[in-house]
Structure formats: structure tokens, C-alpha cells
Amino acid sequence: MLLPKFEFYEPTSIQEAIDLKKKYRGKAKLMAGGTDLLVHLKKKLVTADHLISLAKIKELSQVQQAGDTLKIGTCVTMSQLSKSAVIQEKFGAIKTASDNLGTHLIRNRATLGGNVCNASPAGEALPSLIVYQAQVRLQGPEGKRKIPVESFFKGPGKTDIHEGEILVGFQLPLPEKNYGAHYLQLGKRKSSEINVVNVAAFVEINPADQTVKTARIALGSVAATPIRSFHAEDVLTNKAPGEAVFYEAGEAARHKDCQPIDDFRGTAAYRRAMIGVLTKRTLETACKLAMAQ
Amino acid sequence: MSKFDVINSYAPRIDCPDKATGKAIFTDDLSKPGMLYGAMLQSPHAHAKILSIDTSKAKALEGVKAVITSKETGSVKYGVSPARYDETMFATDKVRYVGDEIAAVAATSLEIALNAVALIQVEYEVLPAVLTVEDAMKEGAPQLHEAFTNNLCAEVHQEFGNVEEGFKQCDIIKTTTMKNKRQDGAFIEMQACIAEYDRRGTLTLTTSTQVPHYVQRTVAMVLGMDVGKVRVIKPYVGAGFGIKAAANHQELACCFLARMLKKPVKMNYTREQVFMYGRARHQFSHTITTGAKKDGTLVALKHECYLDGGAYTSFGIATVYYTGSLLAGPYKLPNMSYDGYRVYNNKPACGAQRGHGAVIARAVFEQQMDMIAEEIGMDPLELRIKNMMNTGDTTCNDLNMSSFGMSECIEAVRDGSGWDKKKGNMPKGKGIGMACGFFVSGAGFPIYRSDTFHGTVIVKLTEDGGTALVYTASAEIGQGSDTAFAMIVGEALGIPLENVRLASGDTDMGVDLGAYSSRQTLMTGHAAKEAGEHAKQQVLEVLAEQLDTPLEDMDIKNGCIEFKNQTPDFSALRTRYIKEHRGWTDNPESEKLTFKEASRIAFLEKGSIVGTGKYRPHWLGGKFKGAAVGTSPAYGCSAQVAEVTVDMETGQITIDNIVDAHDCGKAINRNSVEGQMQGSISMGIGETMHEEVIFNDKGQVLNSDLAEYKIVTAMDMPPVKAIVVESDEPNGPYGAKEVGEGAIMPTIPAILNAVYDATGVRMNELPLTPERVYTAIQAYKERSNA
Numbered sequence A: 001m002l003l004p005k006f007e008f009y010e011p012t013s014i015q016e017a018i019d020l021k022k023k024y025r026g027k028a029k030l031m032a033g034g035t036d037l038l039v040h041l042k043k044k045l046v047t048a049d050h051l052i053s054l055a056k057i058k059e060l061s062q063v064q065q066a067g068d069t070l071k072i073g074t075c076v077t078m079s080q081l082s083k084s085a086v087i088q089e090k091f092g093a094i095k096t097a098s099d100n101l102g103t104h105l106i107r108n109r110a111t112l113g114g115n116v117c118n119a120s121p122a123g124e125a126l127p128s129l130i131v132y133q134a135q136v137r138l139q140g141p142e143g144k145r146k147i148p149v150e151s152f153f154k155g156p157g158k159t160d161i162h163e164g165e166i167l168v169g170f171q172l173p174l175p176e177k178n179y180g181a182h183y184l185q186l187g188k189r190k191s192s193e194i195n196v197v198n199v200a201a202f203v204e205i206n207p208a209d210q211t212v213k214t215a216r217i218a219l220g221s222v223a224a225t226p227i228r229s230f231h232a233e234d235v236l237t238n239k240a241p242g243e244a245v246f247y248e249a250g251e252a253a254r255h256k257d258c259q260p261i262d263d264f265r266g267t268a269a270y271r272r273a274m275i276g277v278l279t280k281r282t283l284e285t286a287c288k289l290a291m292a293q
Numbered sequence B: 001m002s003k004f005d006v007i008n009s010y011a012p013r014i015d016c017p018d019k020a021t022g023k024a025i026f027t028d029d030l031s032k033p034g035m036l037y038g039a040m041l042q043s044p045h046a047h048a049k050i051l052s053i054d055t056s057k058a059k060a061l062e063g064v065k066a067v068i069t070s071k072e073t074g075s076v077k078y079g080v081s082p083a084r085y086d087e088t089m090f091a092t093d094k095v096r097y098v099g100d101e102i103a104a105v106a107a108t109s110l111e112i113a114l115n116a117v118a119l120i121q122v123e124y125e126v127l128p129a130v131l132t133v134e135d136a137m138k139e140g141a142p143q144l145h146e147a148f149t150n151n152l153c154a155e156v157h158q159e160f161g162n163v164e165e166g167f168k169q170c171d172i173i174k175t176t177t178m179k180n181k182r183q184d185g186a187f188i189e190m191q192a193c194i195a196e197y198d199r200r201g202t203l204t205l206t207t208s209t210q211v212p213h214y215v216q217r218t219v220a221m222v223l224g225m226d227v228g229k230v231r232v233i234k235p236y237v238g239a240g241f242g243i244k245a246a247a248n249h250q251e252l253a254c255c256f257l258a259r260m261l262k263k264p265v266k267m268n269y270t271r272e273q274v275f276m277y278g279r280a281r282h283q284f285s286h287t288i289t290t291g292a293k294k295d296g297t298l299v300a301l302k303h304e305c306y307l308d309g310g311a312y313t314s315f316g317i318a319t320v321y322y323t324g325s326l327l328a329g330p331y332k333l334p335n336m337s338y339d340g341y342r343v344y345n346n347k348p349a350c351g352a353q354r355g356h357g358a359v360i361a362r363a364v365f366e367q368q369m370d371m372i373a374e375e376i377g378m379d380p381l382e383l384r385i386k387n388m389m390n391t392g393d394t395t396c397n398d399l400n401m402s403s404f405g406m407s408e409c410i411e412a413v414r415d416g417s418g419w420d421k422k423k424g425n426m427p428k429g430k431g432i433g434m435a436c437g438f439f440v441s442g443a444g445f446p447i448y449r450s451d452t453f454h455g456t457v458i459v460k461l462t463e464d465g466g467t468a469l470v471y472t473a474s475a476e477i478g479q480g481s482d483t484a485f486a487m488i489v490g491e492a493l494g495i496p497l498e499n500v501r502l503a504s505g506d507t508d509m510g511v512d513l514g515a516y517s518s519r520q521t522l523m524t525g526h527a528a529k530e531a532g533e534h535a536k537q538q539v540l541e542v543l544a545e546q547l548d549t550p551l552e553d554m555d556i557k558n559g560c561i562e563f564k565n566q567t568p569d570f571s572a573l574r575t576r577y578i579k580e581h582r583g584w585t586d587n588p589e590s591e592k593l594t595f596k597e598a599s600r601i602a603f604l605e606k607g608s609i610v611g612t613g614k615y616r617p618h619w620l621g622g623k624f625k626g627a628a629v630g631t632s633p634a635y636g637c638s639a640q641v642a643e644v645t646v647d648m649e650t651g652q653i654t655i656d657n658i659v660d661a662h663d664c665g666k667a668i669n670r671n672s673v674e675g676q677m678q679g680s681i682s683m684g685i686g687e688t689m690h691e692e693v694i695f696n697d698k699g700q701v702l703n704s705d706l707a708e709y710k711i712v713t714a715m716d717m718p719p720v721k722a723i724v725v726e727s728d729e730p731n732g733p734y735g736a737k738e739v740g741e742g743a744i745m746p747t748i749p750a751i752l753n754a755v756y757d758a759t760g761v762r763m764n765e766l767p768l769t770p771e772r773v774y775t776a777i778q779a780y781k782e783r784s785n786a
């Protein structure tokens, strides 16, 4: 198998990239780290006569804190995220996800934007982005728009991106106080895994009575897109955290919120059961972190 | 303190500097002037008749130099064992698995070659396919090979002693079943080769193989050439694990194209093609019944096994025999019966892989040992010691344990793991388990019937006297054999390793059956030792004459001549040597006469000094059918203890550590011995925990890459304590025997026994994916609650 031939472009500004994309339309593909795209090209799952690399557009590779929001450029790599102070400090569930994706070599290339645009139901960073309420920032010939990441995924490999648009980055509200978040994934071996299931949870505790004020739980690999686990969230809301509640939330996620399928990586029944366990465990850690603040 | 000067140490491997700096040359690093690129058309169907092949469009493509099918190449049958040649270079009438070879193209670039392959038009009549042993054996099942009815590739029926009578004496009888999954060797270097044909009619094939010798013979046979006109060269190889232990279609097609076009041709397998080619460990389905007395004495074993063979035989005949024969040790077992069936189906052929044939049988049996121990309330380690064979014992099927450090191995892992304190006292979710195993140290017979020596070695002393050059056709495939043989020659000659240079892996250098059945250290090692000693003898003969000292009173050690009695006056020799070297900086000043001087003088007297060595095992065959498989001049043995943690909610297993003791007779290079132990464990863990080639219902491999075929990562690898046990094998050079394959034997059952200890669940199917373990735990809980 050989990589097919293509023309390669390295624009240095967003506008230039948008112009190129407009010019070649469906015949062009945007490339960030290429860790999905080049594999797909080689396997002939996608075709492209033109590849527009985003790597030389400096502003897309930055993590910036501005007031009460954090902006993450689309081309920020997993390694960059793992090392970023603000990610380590305030977005532990993203840090854990970035640490988990692929191998060192892959993490040095794989970008957050690429992970999101690839829209795999098992995508590593997606549940965490959802529970932190990340917004997706898009820019195209028609201008800019911003939508919640949660509504960005439309199916395996499918997103709400319009023809000609580029994902430029993410905007996340900086969580305030009394919160905790965690991410867990399960695979067959200890690294370089494609997730059998993955779960992220974000919890905010009401300091007055130590009950759960808000809970957001996102499940991966158990539906056509990563999904929110609303039933599990309901179980927690206004309750004092504890083993029984976590278990009940896990069971709600398992039985009410996920719609997994059988494939060669695992059966639906196992995925369901593991959603129960991982939901319970992410909540345990998230609550512990929230109450420690 | 070792009594040896070179061997038995931790020597840096001689290939290290090149490999560590990326300078080592592998086949794919090579290219030749005017080289063409080859590519193959392989069947997209698991089973189909070929109605017609039209290569005209492919031939018409610019840059294409040749397109060959069986029409051009003929259909000489070949395979691994001459008793069962069932393959041809290209399919003639039908294809039998997804990947069966149909045609090959040579073109000026790989891209053109691949485009040309896509232009070959084949008309198929798709036939119903059988993909499992069960389906293949059903009445009325589609048949793969006309000559082999019921898709039965081979069957073996053996009985030693009287099993039925044996069971009558037993107080405990355990029957269990178990199956593993098809493996892939997952070596890092994919098969690659370059063939060249010179104007004098010599074909040179440079290829990534474990067995230059057998490849040479197969190429000669299939292409109808003299063996002497075929030369096979093996550069550095990125492992083989058994899969590269026979000629493959690509090598044959490449040679054919090169001869036809009189141009060098290069071909490579992609990773997907490696999976399509297969030839790794079979899937085995075992049913084993073991009977013992209540004091723990093993009495009888009844064994039935079905092997998922795939479309062709490959090593399968040997495999199905090994599967049975290697259960006869390491415990005293007077009665054993075996019924083995290797079944064809429409998947890639399976073949030999590390621990050939025996690994899963061992995994079942070693679990039964634990079950028996549990039932009679005996420590599983004691049960094993109780039944252990002794040095010199012969199994019921005639395998002789000429050296046998098994008990030492058990004691070493007992101490090394803290077994006595831990066994029975592990906290919930944690477990400890042990197992033993043994393996051949070189097949007793070549694959084809022959009186050939199994290995020859030439040692030539350089004419300046400084260096010994070693030439061997043996195969360094990453296991460290080059270093081992350089060390052995150094030891035999009495010179340091740094003064030995070695070239290997070229059929022009002699005969060597290659790297399989853990044979090289013992067999090539013998030849290396003999060649080194032969060269030394010749040097000493000259010295004896020159110094008028009896030969028996002299020896060479550490690069100097040692005299038993008074050192004779050698000043005349030294002066002669120095005169020869006017203006040189390295004239000897030592008090002792150096090897360098002595061998220079020997050259001046006799011309080039060449020592030769050879090895062939003594007659090892038994009297019954199939007795040859399993025979070996020696057997390596080992014991392992594994500790695991099981996540009872998810089924995830963490292997916390493994303690391994292996009796390798005598360690030539301790670095390599420990490396083989570590590597065996890593492969064993992969097979236990997550490796499995998965097919869809069309016979296509679903996980033909190393993202989805899950070998062990550094994160999965536990700390390993590797303990080397030395038993001094009488049939081995300096007492050495195998470590390359035997070391994998206990890994799987040790982990399985540890998982049982942690969970109370016996797993009867591999790999232990979290899902499989979780499901078993759930079922166990339900049973316990019911």
C-alpha cells in the first residue's frame, strides 16, 4: 500500500487556508497532524488531490487563557496539552485523555482539532471536551461561528462542519470552585489502545450542603457519537456523593443512556457493563477532587 | 568465577554498535543498480475456482517488464516437509484463502507494479468456504484439497504404556478443554527480498529469512536449478519466530522474475501481507485428561487436539506431532495417549512459532497439575517436584533428558518469588501461579531426509595472525547467535572476543539448517567449537615443531601461548615476527608468546590456517511412527512464577511480575540468555492477554496491523527476574543448550494459574481479554450464588 499522490500546501494564515479550501473544495482535505488522515489516504478510505496542512499557521497551535475562558488552537498536539500548566491544573480530564492517546510518537503529532474532526465514537478527547462544555470555533468563507462541541458530532466520522469551513479551535469556560473532573478509558492492553469504552465526568459540589450541584457525564464508544449520560447526571444532582449514588448513576448510564454495538473489539453487553463501572469510577474520582477543593 | 575466558560472561553483542546506531543493513535497506520492483496479485476470495486470468492490460502498462502466473512458472509443488508438498508458487486451478498468490509483476517502480497488479483480470467462480475446524469437518463440507478427504491434513494416533489401565489406578482424574487463538509472529521486519541473476547463471537471493539453507533448496527445486547455482544471503533480520523458517511465495516469484528478466528484482510484504501469509502459531483445541493417585503421583494422560491448519500444510505435520510428544515431560508419566488432527480450512496456513506445537498443550496440562494439587491439598510446586524426571531419564516416548536442571529451576523461582510466603496468602484480587516446561534444543533430524551435517563452520586465521574469521551459514535473526559463535570460537581458540570477526547467513559459507527448533547454539555451537579447536591445533602443531616442545604441553589462552612446563626460548620466533613487521606499531612486548605471533608463524610455515567444524546429532530416532519429532540431543527446561492483579469489575488483568528460571545448560552469552527469557515472556504474555488474529466471515483478516493486533507494549511488560540455571549438558558445546523457545513454555500457564488464584476462575480460552475474564467472573459468581 502506497500513499497516493497529492499536492501539498502549507498556508501560513487562516485566510489563506480558507481560500485554498474554497478553490479545491471537495478535492482538498485539511491536514493537522495527519495521524488519521494519512492512514485513511493510504487505506484508500478517503481520497484527496490536495492536502492543506494547517501546521504552519502559528495561531492555531496555542493554548491561551483569556479572562474566564481558555482557548485551545485546533493544532495543539496531545503532547502540548499534557505539558500545559493550565490543562494540568484546571482540566485534568483533558490531561488524562491526552496522556492516553496512542503512543509518544503519535501524541507528538496528533492534534485536538484532528481528534474532534475525525469524530470517532471512541475518540480520546471527546468526552472530556463535552463535560467541560467546550465550544467549537469554526471559520469559513461565510465568517465565523461557535457551537457547543456536544452538538458538533453527527455520526462516526461526521460532524457539523460546513463545506469550506475550518475548525480553528476551542473555547472552554474556566471551571470555578468546588469542581472536579476525571476521565477513564478501557482497552485490552495498557497503552496504544483503541477504546472499548471511555467516560468523562465533571462534577460541581454545592459547598453549603456538600451535595452535587451539577454533573456532566459523557460516554464514548457506545453510540454513533460520544453522548451525554443525562440519566446518570439526574441520579447525582442534588444528592450527597457516595458509593451507592455512584453505583446507581453507573447503572443509569449503563441501562438508559448507552446504545453500544457488537464489533470485534467487544460486545455490546460488555460495553454496557463497563460503562456502568467506568461511570461509577470517574464519578468517585471527580467528586473526591471536587470536595478536596 | 567462571572457568571460561570468553563464554559464560555478559558480552556486548557484536551486532550492537551497528544496530544501536541504525547502521545495520536489513534487506529493505538494499537496492541494486537497475533494480525492478515486484508486486503480487493475491486472491480476494477465501475459496474460488480460477476460470481465467488475463494479464494483457497489465503487460501493456508502461514500465511493466513482466507479468507471471502459473502458466509461466509451471506448478512445481513444494512445502516444508517433503512428505507433504501441497503448495505451488502461484495458484493453478483454485485459490484457497484470501491472499493465495495468483500472479506477480515486475516493473520499474513499485507504484507501476501495484497499478499493473490491479489491471490483471481474473475470472473466479466463488466456492463456498470453510473457516473453522468445526465447519471443515462437517459432512458435505467444501473440500480444499482433492487428495485429502474430509479436509484432514494430518492425523496422529499414539499410545505409550496403557492409558486405560493407568486411569484405573487413579484417585483423581481431571478433564479440561482449552483453546487459544491464531497468532501472528508480529516481527518488526516484514519479509523482503532481492533476487539477482548473473550472466553465468547464478541466482543470488538476499532475503529476510531464518533458514537460508532450506530457502536455497526450495528455490532450486521450484525453479529447476542446481542447488549450487542458487546462493541465499541473509542480511540482518528483524526476527522471524518461526514464520520465516521456510521459503515463501514472494521469494520464489522474485527469483523467477530476476532469472527471466536478468535484472535485480526487489519485493516486500506489507504488514497486511504478513498477516495474509500467516504461518504463525495454530489455533489449538485441546481436551486433556490427567490422572493421578491421591499422593500426587501422575499416572496417565489422554490428549486429543484439533489444529486449525489453514489452507496449506506448511510446518503442520511437525506441529501436530510436537503437540503430542512434548507433553511426555518434564514429569514422570508412564502412560500417555494422543490423538491429533490438523484440519484444512480457507484461511492462511498456520505453521511454526516459538514453542512449536507445544505451548497450549503445556498451558492445559500445567493448569491440571494445579487442579490436582488443589484437590489433594498439596502445594502445586511440591506436586511438580514430586513428579519431576531426573537427569538421564527417558520419557515414555523416548525423549532423553541428558541434562535436566528442572528442580534447580523450581527452587530458584520459589526463592526468587517468595512463593512460600505468598502462595495461599494473596489478598483478594491478587494471585500467584507457577508452571514448568521444557523444549527441544534442536530438532534431531533435518526437515528433509538426509545424512547431511546440520551445521558446518570455518575458522580462518588472518595471515597477519591477529584475527580469527568465522564463516557460518547460520542465521542471526536478532537472537544473538553471531555473538554466541564468535564467543565459542574465541573460547576454543583461546583468544579474546574482540579478535574474532564473524560472517554468517550465506549459503556459500557452508551448510547450516538455520534458526528454528532452538538448534543453533547447540548444533552450530558444536561446529564452531570444533572449527576453533581445529585451527588452534594447527597453530600449536607448528609451534611444537618450531619450539621443539610437545604439543600436549601447550595451550592458547587469552591470546597468549601457555606452556605447561617451563616456557621455552621463543626469542627466535619473536625476532622473526618483528622482522616481518618493520615499521609497525603493534609489535609484541609481552613476556608471553602471543597468539598473534604464533599464528603468523604458522602461516609462514603452512600457508593459510583454516579450521573446519561440523555437527550432526547422534541417532535419536525412536521406533514408532512420528518418533523423530520431538527428538533432540538435549532439552532446555524452565519454571516461572507469575503474580497478577485482577480487576474484578472490569476483568482487566495486570501482570505484576514474573520470575523465570531457565536451565540453558551453560550460558554462552548471559546477555542473550536473559534477553531470550525476557522476549519469550513478552511473547507469552501477548498470547495470553491480547494477541489474536481475527477474521470476518469472508475469511479476511480484520486486524492486520499492529494497532489492532495487540502485542505487548512496554507498559504491559512486568518486571522480570531472569535466573539462569546451568546444568552442563553433555551433548552441548561447553555444556550449552537452548533458551530461545523453552522459555515461553511456562508463561501462559503460570499466568493462568495466577488468575485462578486471584479469582477462583479457570479460563479455558485465550486471550484473556478483559471481556472474556469479566464474563467468566460473572458466570462464576452466578454459579456460586445458585
Ligand SMILES: Cc1cc2nc3c(=O)[nH]c(=O)nc-3n(C[C@H](O)[C@H](O)[C@H](O)COP(=O)(O)OP(=O)(O)OC[C@H]3O[C@@H](n4cnc5c(N)ncnc54)[C@H](O)[C@@H]3O)c2cc1C
Residues within 6 Å of the ligand: A029, A030, A031, A032, A033, A034, A035, A036, A037, A038, A039, A054, A074, A100, A101, A102, A103, A106, A109, A110, A111, A112, A113, A114, A115, A116, A117, A118, A120, A122, A123, A124, A125, A161, A165, A166, A167, A168, A192, A193, A194, A195, B707
Ligand atoms: C498508532 C495510532 C494510535 C492512535 N491512537 C489513538 C487513541 O488512542 N485515541 C484516539 O482517539 N485516537 C487515536 N489515534 C487517531 C488519531 O491519532 C487522533 O484522532 C488524532 O487526534 C488525530 O489528529 P491529527 O492532527 O493527526 O488529525 P489529522 O489526521 O490531520 O486529521 C483528522 C481529520 O480531521 C480533519 N481536520 C483536521 N484538522 C482540521 C481542522 N482544523 N478543520 C477541519 N478539519 C480538520 C482532517 O481533514 C481529517 O479528516 C491513533 C492513530 C494512530 C495512527
